Amino acid sequence: MRPTVQEAVRVRSTAQIAGHPIHPMLVPIPIACFIGALLTDIAYVVSAEIMWADFSAWLLVVGVIFGVLAAIAGLTDFLGNRLVRAQAPAWPHLIGNAVALILATVNVLIHTRDAWTSVWPTGLILSVITVLILPVTGWLGWAMVYRHGVGVAR
Secondary structure, three states: OOOOHHHHOOOOOOOEEOOEEOHHHHOHHHHHHHHHHHHHHHHHHHHOOHHHHHHHHHHHHHHHHHHHHHHHHHHHHHHHOHHHHOOOOHHHHHHHHHHHHHHHHHHHHHOOOOHHHHHOOHHHHHHHHHHHHHHHHHHHHHHHHHOOOOOOOO
C-alpha cells in the first residue's frame, strides 16, 4: 500500500528535545496562567481583596515568560521548516498567539499600577480578550498537529 501524500511528507519540529517538540510542552503553562489571571481579576473586582490583584499580576508575569519561551520554540519550528509555514493554520496560529502575548504583556504593565486601577476596567478587559483568543489559536494548533501531522513522529 502506498503512503498518502500526508504520510509521505514528514513535517518535523525543528525545536525538539529527544524527538519531542518543545512548543507543545510549553504552551499549557501560559494558557493556564492567563485563564487564572482572568479568574483572579474577576475575584478582585467582586471582592476588592488586594490578594487577588497580586495573584493576577504574578500569573500574568509567569504566563508572559513561558509564553515568550513557547513563542521562541514555535517560531523556530515555523521558520525552520517551510512545510510548517505551508500549512493553512500556521499563519493564523502564529498571528493570534502573537496578539495574545502582546495583550498579556501590556496587561502585565497595567497590573503594575495600584490594585483598583490595574484590574478595573482595563486589566479585566485585556484578560478577557486574551483568554478569548486562546481557544481559537489552540484549535489552529490542534489542526496543525492532528490534521497536518506537524511535529508528529511516524
